[in-house]
Amino acid sequence: MLDVLTGFLEELRAAGVPVSLAEATDAARAVQVVPAADRAAFHQALAATLVKSPSHLPAFETAFAVYFAPRGAGVLGEDEGSEPEAASPNRGAASMGAPGDGGGPGAAQRPEDLAAALVRALLAGDQAAVAELARQAVARLSGMEPGRPVGGTYYLYRTLRQLDLASIEAQLLEALAGQAGQPTDGLRRRLLEDEVAERIEALRRAVQDEIRRLLVADRGAQALHRSVRQPLLEQVDFMHASAEELRALHRAIAPLSRRLAVRLARRRRQGREGRLDVRATLRASLSSGGVPVALHWRPPRPAKPELMVVADVSGSVASFARFTLLLLHALASQFSRVRSFVFIDGIDEVTDLLDRTEDPAEAARRVTTEADVVWLDGHSDYGHALTVFQERWGAEVSARTSLLILGDARSNYHTPEAEVLADLAARARHVYWLNPEPRAYWGTGDSVVGAYAPYCDQVVEVRNLAQLERFVADLA
Amino acid sequence: MSDAAPLGGRFETTGGLVEDLGFVDPGPARFRGVADVVARLAEVGYLADEAIGTVVHLADRLAKPVLVEGPAGTGKTELAKSVARATGSRLVRLQCYEGLDETKALYEWNYRKQLLRIQAQAVLAPEGTEPAAGDPRDPEGTERRWHDLESDIFSEEFLLARPLLEAIASPEPVVLLVDEVDRIELETEALLLEVLSEHQVTIPELGTIRATRIPLVFLTSNGTRELSEALKRRCLFLHLDYPSLERERAIVAARVPGIGEELADQVARVVRSLRGLDLKKHPSVSETLDWARTLVLLGIEQVDPASTRATLNVLLKYRSDLEKAMKELDLAAAGGDD
Numbered sequence: 091m092l093d094v095l096t097g098f099l100e101e102l103r104a105a106g107v108p109v110s111l112a113e114a115t116d117a118a119r120a121v122q123v124v125p126a127a128d129r130a131a132f133h134q135a136l137a138a139t140l141v142k143s144p145s146h147l148p149a150f151e152t153a154f155a156v157y158f159a160p161r162g163a164g165v166l167g168e169d170e171g172s173e174p175e176a177a178s179p180n181r182g183a184a185s186m187g188a189p190g191d192g193g194g195p196g197a198a199q200r201p202e203d204l205a206a207a208l209v210r211a212l213l214a215g216d217q218a219a220v221a222e223l224a225r226q227a228v229a230r231l232s233g234m235e236p237g238r239p240v241g242g243t244y245y246l247y248r249t250l251r252q253l254d255l256a257s258i259e260a261q262l263l264e265a266l267a268g269q270a271g272q273p274t275d276g277l278r279r280r281l282l283e284d285e286v287a288e289r290i291e292a293l294r295r296a297v298q299d300e301i302r303r304l305l306v307a308d309r310g311a312q313a314l315h316r317s318v319r320q321p322l323l324e325q326v327d328f329m330h331a332s333a334e335e336l337r338a339l340h341r342a343i344a345p346l347s348r349r350l351a352v353r354l355a356r357r358r359r360q361g362r363e364g365r366l367d368v369r370a371t372l373r374a375s376l377s378s379g380g381v382p383v384a385l386h387w388r389p390p391r392p393a394k395p396e397l398m399v400v401a402d403v404s405g406s407v408a409s410f411a412r413f414t415l416l417l418l419h420a421l422a423s424q425f426s427r428v429r430s431f432v433f434i435d436g437i438d439e440v441t442d443l444l445d446r447t448e449d450p451a452e453a454a455r456r457v458t459t460e461a462d463v464v465w466l467d468g469h470s471d472y473g474h475a476l477t478v479f480q481e482r483w484g485a486e487v488s489a490r491t492s493l494l495i496l497g498d499a500r501s502n503y504h505t506p507e508a509e510v511l512a513d514l515a516a517r518a519r520h521v522y523w524l525n526p527e528p529r530a531y532w533g534t535g536d537s538v539v540g541a542y543a544p545y546c547d548q549v550v551e552v553r554n555l556a557q558l559e560r561f562v563a564d565l566a
Numbered sequence: 567m568s569d570a571a572p573l574g575g576r577f578e579t580t581g582g583l584v585e586d587l588g589f590v591d592p593g594p595a596r597f598r599g600v601a602d603v604v605a606r607l608a609e610v611g612y613l614a615d616e617a618i619g620t621v622v623h624l625a626d627r628l629a630k631p632v633l634v635e636g637p638a639g640t641g642k643t644e645l646a647k648s649v650a651r652a653t654g655s656r657l658v659r660l661q662c663y664e665g666l667d668e669t670k671a672l673y674e675w676n677y678r679k680q681l682l683r684i685q686a687q688a689v690l691a692p693e694g695t696e697p698a699a700g701d702p703r704d705p706e707g708t709e710r711r712w713h714d715l716e717s718d719i720f721s722e723e724f725l726l727a728r729p730l731l732e733a734i735a736s737p738e739p740v741v742l743l744v745d746e747v748d749r750i751e752l753e754t755e756a757l758l759l760e761v762l763s764e765h766q767v768t769i770p771e772l773g774t775i776r777a778t779r780i781p782l783v784f785l786t787s788n789g790t791r792e793l794s795e796a797l798k799r800r801c802l803f804l805h806l807d808y809p810s811l812e813r814e815r816a817i818v819a820a821r822v823p824g825i826g827e828e829l830a831d832q833v834a835r836v837v838r839s840l841r842g843l844d845l846k847k848h849p850s851v852s853e854t855l856d857w858a859r860t861l862v863l864l865g866i867e868q869v870d871p872a873s874t875r876a877t878l879n880v881l882l883k884y885r886s887d888l889e890k891a892m893k894e895l896d897l898a899a900a901g902g903d904d
Contacts, residue, residue, distance in 0.1 A: 142798035276896020
């Protein structure tokens with residue numbers, strides 16, 4: 091048992107989930123306390139002791155599914171005793187390269203028959219039958235070849251395409267509607283569609299589990315895990331984030347911006363111990379015989395922190411720009427006093443625009459289409475953008491203002507006009523620069539980050555969520 | 567306290583056996599197993615799934631605190647309360663907020679009472695009967711009286727127990743709930759560590775107070791900030807997400823008196839569809855219950871577009887969310903009905 095666990099821990103660490111020695115020991119204790127045969131309890135015992143952050147859960151689930159995939163054929167089926175007939179045909183299915191011989195009930199079925207059987211099983215909500223049919227479908231339709239170093243996405247796609255998922259979905263929708271009576275209004279239709287979507291998702295998962303099981307049997311857990319593990323969300327590079335990752339990032343940004351807001355608010359509260367409240371102190375001293383034991387203070391007058399965010403939205407940082415716009419939007423909804431500016435070679439204020447648009451995707455679209463950010467040719471010109479910023483809004487930068495600049499400082503060999511930033515920095519309370527480029531590239535080519543750095547409190551490399559989180563944490 | 571303390575430095579000698587590690591004895595089991603946890607929580611009206619049952623069972627057997635994290639309104643606080651009810655324990659609650667310090671969390675000396683005690687001493691022992699404290703003519707007596715006084719005013723009589731000390735010192739079984747732990751500052755978290763891993767409180771003037779019976783501890787967090795590694799390492803982690811359709815339906819049926827099975831099912835389905843949308847704030851379980859109660863009060867037996875539209879503001883609190891839900895669930899067409 092301990093060996094298995096140690097191997098699993100290594101996989102988890104390889105996937106980026108930090109597991110300390112104390113947590114590993116807890117896991118070992120925990121699995122001894124739960125009933126050994128209970129797979130769900132075993133899963134939960136490991137999750138509770140090893141995963142301490144929701145963002146690590148997906149990585150854990152993948153590792154668990156691969157590492158503790160029922161090995162060999164029909165292991166689960168035999169234990170549960172629910173499908174005695176499943177054991178023998180599956181032995182055949184698991185030996186790869188002989189996909190046709192996976193017998194079982196109705197082995198000679200064509201894909202259409204398999205699909206029809208699936209519709210019946212899904213309609214009845216019979217999970218054991220769905221799993222069994224998924225097994226047959228994978229054996230017959232995926233065309234798996236042993237020994238290929240793949241993660242299985244292709245097999246999944248291929249199986250589902252041959253099953254004709256869309257048609258299964260349509261049939262299921264019709265059948266369910268027939269059961270409950272035709273939906274008379276849009277609401278019921280929508281509820282029905284969501285139900286169907288969930289059952290189809292269950293089928294997709296069953297097929298995926300089966301493929302994974304066969305792959306593990308073929309190549310071993312560690313090899314498979316190497317091909318299926320994905321970077322943790324917090325490590326995904328903003329510059330190369332896929333659309334799906336960007337959506338996930340968007341969800342993660344909201345709490346982060348709230349944390350940033352708390353950081354700034356907290357700082358202003360700690361900044362100054364208010365004045366002594368003589369009246370309250372005297373009143374309190376009466377209960378201790380006139381000795382002023384507990385001093386009471388007037389709350390410090392809260393100075394509103396002001397945040398000005400200046401973001402590069404040019405083509406060179408396009409992916410980063412999509413992300414910065416999300417951050418801008420999230421910040422705007424947390425602070426009342428945040429002013430947002432975007433630039434390429436011209437610069438424009440977008441505070442109102444962000445305020446009026448609640449949906450971040452819509453806000454991003456409007457910023458890129460409506461803001462007047464092109465001055466000459468639409469190539470980044472930090473010097474000109476800063477100069478215009480200084481001219482038009484420089485007077486509003488005060489000792490309470492924090493200036494946050496987001497960009498790679500690649501100015502296409504225009505003059506950096508660093509003295510403009512120097513002047514702004516002298517008046518602002520803080521200047522932070524977040525750079526989406528790897529630190530190693532700074533100062534190479536047309537990067538002028540070195541010219542600006544002396545006037546910033548901090549220039550930080552922010553390429554992923556983890557680094558942004560660290561920046562926010564260090565702000566305090 | 568060092569991080570290595572829980573292992574007691576004996577880790578190397580253990581070989582494959584984990585029982586020898588010198589962990590604290592969890593005491594007699596409160597539950598007979600995962601199924602027992604689920605059953606007894608159900609008795610007090612909390613419908614736990616297997617994940618919750620397993621973690622509570624582990625918390626009991628391993629004597630470790632549980633860190634419950636998840637969106638607002640998924641029953642995190644309720645879980646602690648229900649466990650207290652199910653085990654017949656007293657619930658001690660520490661509500662966290664920014665600026666919480668040890669005088670509010672652990673203990674505080676009642677210095678007003680101490681001051682009164684000192685003044686009373688001067689009044690009750692007037693000059694002449696005995697030399698007063700600090701009397702230069704009697705240095706020995708002064709020393710003795712000072713010593714008496716010191717041990718007197720730093721006794722338990724003058725100690726104000728705050729929730730953490732109260733939970734540790736309580737002779738009866740206790741469930742300790744540290745609510746919204748993500749609201750305290752990172753530095754303040756350190757206050758909790760001794761209580762969470764050693765189950766003791768050290769008071770310099772009195773010594774160390776140990777728990778007679780290790781309390782079950784629940785910490786809840788809304789995930790507004792990342793908690794420190796030190797804290798997370800000491801806890802079991804339970805991520806409480808929105809319940810599955812079946813569980814939510816059961817919760818509605820159990821907690822809303824007078825609701826029909828069909829309505830409960832429809833309520834759960836509408837809420838599931840709403841959670842599938844990209845909203846600013848998804849409806850929580852408590853909001854689901856509020857909505858179900860509203861429908862029952864209004865005498866509605868079937869969820870239809872008109873009634874949903876009229877009561878949707880119980881579930882969704884943002885204007886933009888309401889508009890989006892109307893559009894997505896095709897409720898706008900029913901506008902003319904009411």
